[in-house]
Amino acid sequence: MPELIWDGKGVEQPVPVRALDFDAALSCGDGDNLIVRGDNLAAMTSLLRFYRGRVKCIYIDPPYNTGAAFEHYNDNFEHDLWLSMMSQRLKLMKQLLSDDGSIWISIDDDEAHYLKVICDEIFGRNNFVGNAVWHKKGTRSNDARWFSDNHDFILVYALDKERFHMNLLPRTEGSLKNYSNPDNDPRGVWQSLPLQAKSGSASTANFVHVFSNGVKWSPPPGRFPAFSHESLDALERDNRIWFGKKGTNVPRYKKFLSDVKDGFVPTTLWFRDEVGDNQEAKREVKALGLVFDTPKPERLIERVLTLATNAGDLVMDCFLGSGTTAAVAHKLNRRYIGVEIGEHATTHVVPRLRQVVGTHGGGFKFCRLGEEIFDAAGNFNHALTFETLAQFIWFGLTGQVLVDENEFPMLGICDGAAVYLLDDLLTRETFAKLPTYNGRKIVYAAACRLSDRFLRDNEIEFRHVPNDLRT
Ligand SMILES: C[S@@+](CC[C@H](N)C(=O)[O-])C[C@H]1O[C@@H](n2cnc3c(N)ncnc32)[C@H](O)[C@@H]1O
Incomplete structure (x- = not known):
């Protein structure tokens, strides 16, 4: 494939990963x-x-x-x-x-x-x-x-x-003005359209259709029937042929609004x-x-x-x-x-x-x-405050900013799991001090001193800071 080349193409500046700071005001x-x-x-x-x-x-x-x-x-x-x-x-x-x-x-x-x-x-x-x-x-x-x-x-x-x-684009009032329901058809408003088409087969040159009321219809000179005899019969049986209010007009077919796309394709x-x-x-x-x-x-x-x-x-x-x-x-x-x-x-x-x-x-x-x-080189910033880190973790899990800091170190419930951030190691003692939650618990901390068995029995998933914060 042809390619556009310019000075500096492909040289992309590495981007640091930043927290989002919530501004309540x-x-x-x-x-x-x-x-x-x-x-x-x-x-x-x-x-x-x-x-x-x-x-x-x-x-x-x-x-x-x-x-x-x-x-x-x-x-x-x-x-x-x-x-x-x-x-x-x-x-x-x-x-x-x-x-x-x-x-x-x-x-x-x-x-x-x-x-x-x-x-x-x-x-x-x-x-x-x-x-x-x-x-x-x-x-x-x-x-x-x-x-x-x-x-x-x-x-x-x-x-x-x-x-x-x-x-589709919604229909405008103007586009609806051709629709009405003069015969109170239960299928709703319709517009009448001609039975002829601009193009067709030469074999229909002498096309004459006789409707059940005896009305004979042929396409005007230079035009072609839009429907076969069978289709016209079917349309008539389905009350889709319109002979005008007095029944004396050139027949046309009824196109119901409910049968057309309910909007416009945009130009x-x-x-x-x-x-x-x-x-x-x-x-x-x-x-x-x-x-x-x-x-x-x-x-x-x-x-x-x-x-x-x-x-x-x-x-x-x-x-x-x-x-x-x-x-x-x-x-x-x-x-x-x-x-x-x-x-x-x-x-x-x-x-x-x-x-x-x-x-x-x-x-x-x-x-x-x-x-x-x-930073842009991927180094973790060890000087982060607890609040910034909490905000970053919560946003990564939920896409939402953390507004309620009342339960710290519990950040909130995400997909049925309680999420905690410790500024200490995860041990039996620090775990015992966490706000309790009956169910799965995700705990972010710099290290974990708990056995796999204890983690499993207590439904704890340990996530390492900072390794598990990388995408
Ligand atoms: C043409 S204006 C957008 C106008 C907008 N559609 C409106 O209805 O008001 C372009 C905007 O992009 C912003 N912008 C330019 N570079 C940006 C960047 N790197 N990050 C975020 N915004 C940027 C500019 O400050 C400017 O407000």
Whole structure:
């Protein structure tokens, strides 16, 4: 397969594994939706410990590399660096996707075609689902030197196209207006369609069908019968032939709404009147009292999530910006993880999501990337506090931040097992002091001085710190 080569390709910076520090003051309500402030490379490395293969849809809107310096982030990378930055991150995203998951990437002409090639390499050309063209701007930039740039792309890949199912778009009111039920058919509303087709066989040139009421029907000149005599008889027996209210019209057949797909296959053209444009997006953040240079409109993200996910599915956006994906996911009842490196994680995302929680309930947890558990070379940090280590272990087991420290050294119950972290060795004495639990117990400690027999009899599974913390 042809390959794109650039300076620095394949030279990937090793990433330390970090804890996530829970910030109660910036979190809101109940629920395990997660907002992480920090570099998505490090954040995804930590998230992988639990979320590998669990994310149904990743939407990202990375810096397009347009050369601009936006107020909140830099969009001017060297071309090679941009490709390296994206490629290393896309590989992590791939590991986070579920077998039936998909990734949707907003991009424009500056990098779109290079991105397509690196995505082909990472996700496989056969998993390319499509490339939607989004009409991002309704006005012409007459000061543009060549073209007025009015569209972006959304590049879509599945982890495995054979297992990826894309939803239909809901029918609009306009598309339903042709359906009615003038004969009160118990099967519901229907529309009448002609019995002829544009193409067919020459052998049907003199086709005449006689219905049981004596009405004779032939296709108009140049057209062909859409049904055989047998099929027309069957349709008539099933009360699917319509001769008009007075019974005198040219016969047509009844197509019931319940027999057609209950939605639309999306086209690759996404018009601004259907999914919003850049102006709409700016108005949306402004209405929240925020200013952000490059937000996406909520209707655009709503379309992505409608096609790619169902209620309860997990969505991730690791270039979160002003928080649009998280806000829309919340409103649509999806679970979500958002990662943003900039200060606007606190100044924009948090207030935006607080408003959403205020109306829709639920909540989110806010974390920062914390101390290194293992440095980039894989060395364990022996200076970690008990709390940081506890947080790291609990997140790796459950994908949730630890908010209740009341029972320490018991961290909580995970899959029916009590989980403990000792800052001492595991011995009969230290075990005897643990909060009791009737059932399986997982104990993390630096060493174990208990016999296999004692471990078995007491349903204890010992896990070594730090060896068993490596993935
Ligand atoms: C185009 S904006 C996303 C806008 C977003 N779709 C919205 O609707 O507001 C790109 C975002 O990616 C963030 N970003 C850039 N590099 C990042 C990184 N390495 N880790 C996390 N976020 C990053 C930038 O700070 C910026 O907020």
